Amino acid sequence: MSVTIYDIAEHARVSIATVSRVFNEHPRVSEATRRRVFRVADELGYEPHASAQSLARKNTQIVSAVVPMMTSFFFMEVLRGMQDRLDESDHDLLVYAARTLDRVDGQLARALQRGRADGMLLASTPITPSRARRLAASRRPLVLVDSYHEDFDSVTIDNVRGGADAVRHLLARGHERIGLLLPLAESVPGRDRLDGARQAFREADVDLDPQLVVRAEWDTEMHGFTRYAGYRAMQQLLALPASERPTAVFACADVMALGALRAAREAGLSVPGDLEVVGFDDIESSAYVGLTTFRQPMVEMGTLATELLLRRMREPDTEPSHTVFAPRLVVRETTGAATTALA
Amino acid sequence: MSVTIYDIAEHARVSIATVSRVFNEHPRVSEATRRRVFRVADELGYEPHASAQSLARKNTQIVSAVVPMMTSFFFMEVLRGMQDRLDESDHDLLVYAARTLDRVDGQLARALQRGRADGMLLASTPITPSRARRLAASRRPLVLVDSYHEDFDSVTIDNVRGGADAVRHLLARGHERIGLLLPLAESVPGRDRLDGARQAFREADVDLDPQLVVRAEWDTEMHGFTRYAGYRAMQQLLALPASERPTAVFACADVMALGALRAAREAGLSVPGDLEVVGFDDIESSAYVGLTTFRQPMVEMGTLATELLLRRMREPDTEPSHTVFAPRLVVRETTGAATTALA
DNA sequence: CTGAAAGCGCTAACAG
């Protein structure tokens, strides 16, 4: 069997309490015994048993992250940020990835199990009243990433502003007939971006032709956030009589924009010549394709969220904080810029 | 405080042993008490304490995955596969992501901590003798993904064959002056792909001009597996006198190929007109760019590796198994095909 | 500065 503090205690001729103290850097241990214990410990190859520590300490040094993997790139970047911060404070990360949004609740349940993790990061998941209740009832330190609820700490980006800026960018480039490629109505970021877009149209006093607003009805389990959904939605726009077609399109997500680009290409349209396109997210492929889009500081969101979580784990009873990042427009070729940067 | 089996025992007027039995689906419990216990349990909102179970059972129901994140896409796909399999058998996943290869050992140490996880998946990490010793000494069930060592179960793809097929594809398309974009010599997959390539040249009786073999000396902490490294390496090839330049290039990784594409474009070359390109990996961007490349069954590798791990956790003393997948050539536009499929 | 002893919450013989 593997070695325990009892073995060390025996060999070092001290009590297990002392061994424990040594490993927990308790101040009042004589230098002599400290050394002796350490020496014996690594002669024997001792390593503390995580579960036993967790049980006795009533904490696990583990943080869990529940994430729908729809947007794998987004998640990976956030994960990077989380890891960085977690490594610093010696916490481990339990990942509960859900392939689709409806599987999130199952993963949530597992992540919430008593004695599994000390805190939880929940990403890109709409907080319904029922989820909010469950989460509150669990009394687990929690930080929301890319979704919002007043009762919990959150780190989000300003989707309304992003939607508005997207349309403004297109209006500024002289477009009036601007198409909108939307995900399902259930998508909160989708709704916000649409709100923003609407707002920009109003400001500019431009009418938004309802024909040009297409809601993705495909891949609904992904809320329409797929290439295919974007592809089909774009085809629908392209099926309009030539004079009624949009001259530019704002797709609510890069994946959709990429599908749209494809549809445009197949229809023989040149981008940006015949059609300009703006996306949202700045996923990895976007730089290659030269897609104009909005960048979110994903890594930073991950580290900040983790930072907040660690703080909340320390001080559970502070007011929830809400950080909103501004999406940054990245202009590339699909809205007529000359060159793509080698990101 | 949260509710324990003692509370339930008290309320249900049974012993804690019975409560435990009920929750562990022990056969010999009367239906009546079973029901009573369950009823009381969820009246009280009981939930077993994971750490306590782990300590008593001597297992955690947790599997850890140690992964360098250099290739985030590859990792995400493998992760998907792992999650799928893990969900089925109710295991949780501890992720130890390392930003660079030299941080892998640190993460390994954490993943190996006693009482943290019952088994470990280790991805894309060269197994040096010293690592092999540590891993063997830990006696932890282990499966290697995308790397090989005779002592441990492994799931890999046949890089030698991939390298050979890449060159064969190019030779078959009539190229003789084929450039090779390689990562650092430390990279095992890189070496294998090169070996394969060499082999293909020999078979075809074509000489490989040493000038056309470029080793990426940039981004060494990533073993040269970056866009930038590919970009610079390609520039080096393009700096050759026109008559000595390659007419086709095999890049050992898609990220490098993408960088190479960029360099070619900047140099005013058209692809595939002036230069054909083959990559390796089939990352997400490749489909958009139309890059001809080799696809690895990443999700499948993840599930299989997990399957093997779970088996080894059950039967620790079986011979290590080694599964080798064949990379599949995906022909796209960079080697002259007409259309890209909308994957 | 150090030891004894009582948990942490659950599992698993061993009796009955």
Add this chain to the structure above:
DNA sequence: CTGTTAGCGCTTTCAG
């Protein structure tokens, strides 16, 4: 079918 009783390995009073 059910209860009693040791642990699992570590932390943490409470004494000394």
